[in-house]
Amino acid sequence: MIVYSDEQILKGVLRHDNLILQYIYKQFYYKISYFVKKNQGNEDDASDVFQEAIIVIYRKLKENDLVFQKSSFAGYLFSVCRFIWLKQLEKRRIERKKLNETLPFQENLYDENLVELVDKNERYGLYQKHFATLSTDCQKLMQLFFEKVSLREIAKIMGYKSEKYAKTRKYKCKEILIKRIKQDTEFKKILEDDT
Template sequence: MTKKSADELLNGIRRNDKETLESIYKDCFPVIRYLVVVNNGNEHDAKDIYQEGILIIYQKSKNDDFKITCAFKTYLYSVCRLLWLKHLDEIKQNKLTLIEDDPFKDYYENIQLDYEKNERYQLYRKYFLTLSIDCQRVLELYFSKVSLKTISKIMGYKSDKYAKKRKHQCKISLIKKIKRDSKFKELNNEELF
């Protein structure tokens, strides 16, 4: 593998480019696996943490101002390390501790926010997929800002009014399902919902 710069790798992640993702996996996964496995984790945990790390970097890469100033591998490692620390903390097995002069200290708060955002995204997607195919299609069209008139045409509804009603029903159904999940409350300020 020819060494790609952090920018090229970010670009590859943004494009969901398989070749880039494969080369990152080859280069970085063994280190992440080692980190997790020697700290009370297993191969499966390592895979999850690695994927979370990449998804967080993907979220960040959507922001044009985002730049990785160190080696990509180092950055990914620091993100995964933090995610694993957080996980150990949750299961009260925190044997790794953050060191005072950790060079990535400043990133951590943002990473935490991105991590939670990705968790919520996955939760939303999970319940979206439990909706009827009809509902999924209507919501997809609606969230993509397609007009009710066009939605009605595509879906073969009798009227725009019915399309509006259907979209509303589907959305309420999805929101209810999501809010019922205890994880949603965990990821949000419970009092507000």
Template sequence: MSEEEDKYSSDEILFGIKNHDRAILQYVYDTYFDKVRIYVDKRKGSENDAWDIFQDAMGVFYDYSQKQDFVLKVSFQAFFFTIIRFVWYDHAKNRRSAQSVVQFDMDTLPLEDDEMLREMLRNQIISKLARKHLAKLKKSCVLLIKYSSMGIATDLIAKKLNYHSTQAVYNQKRKCLRKLIKEIMDDPAYKNLSDYERP
């Protein structure tokens, strides 16, 4: 472990991320983003790839941190780079490149954590896909889904969005969701998720 890493212990980093501590976030960025950049660069990835991978790995680690019974059994760095390898594997798979190097990396992962990590990564990718395709959806559809998710009463939604009945709101919402789900399922990144299928 380097001198810089001693500034915060792994548990302090976990606690900081769990509680959205900006100083810890800044420290993790300062300490690890360059390492991720080097890792990605060695595997012929770009600067943008490095940032995508860093963000996804942080998203996955955040999800871990929110689990009540989660404890770090290895250092933060070791754990974080396990996630980075998984995320990179997924990324490279989508680009259909660097497979052999990645497979070598995957072989070195601790097996006992595989299942949960794959689950977390799957959630991270699905969230990203939902965000991506929501952004492409018609604004009226997004509003309809959003208001409904917030638990706003259907008659209030009908009034606000000019639907003649609550049934019309429901029908339109279903149509919007169908379209959105179909777009997500047709996305190549979703199709690649088959590797993370639960048994």
């Protein structure tokens, strides 16, 4: 079996390389899954934690903010996963003292920067989840708006009769999205955490 170096893995994550992602999954997932299951989680929780940890690493890489000095990719991944799961446990009001430490982790990685990034990732993930539940029409329309495409162009692309209608429709779509986000209990928990 091929063994990839940390550098190859990071480059692979950055370019969404399917082979590298599969490698990471096969190599590390079962350990993460074991940790989560040993600490009051289930298979779905484990896959969520794994997924979000990779996204957090990707965000770090994009910001050019990931250098391994004393750590390795595996160590970093496990530490991020552990941190994300601890946060979930806190949200679920589950006692932290009873934690089964089956993953090797590095406490020094838990800096303010990581905390902020995980929080941001959580919020953005929630928004993106609800965005995906909108009709394709709404999704496309909102993306065009945010990409600063002109109203005239948007009306043309979407087949609307006027620019005004495009704008009104966009407000409607956004209103639905915001309503759904606000109704989400996860969002309420995030707000509670912030205050």
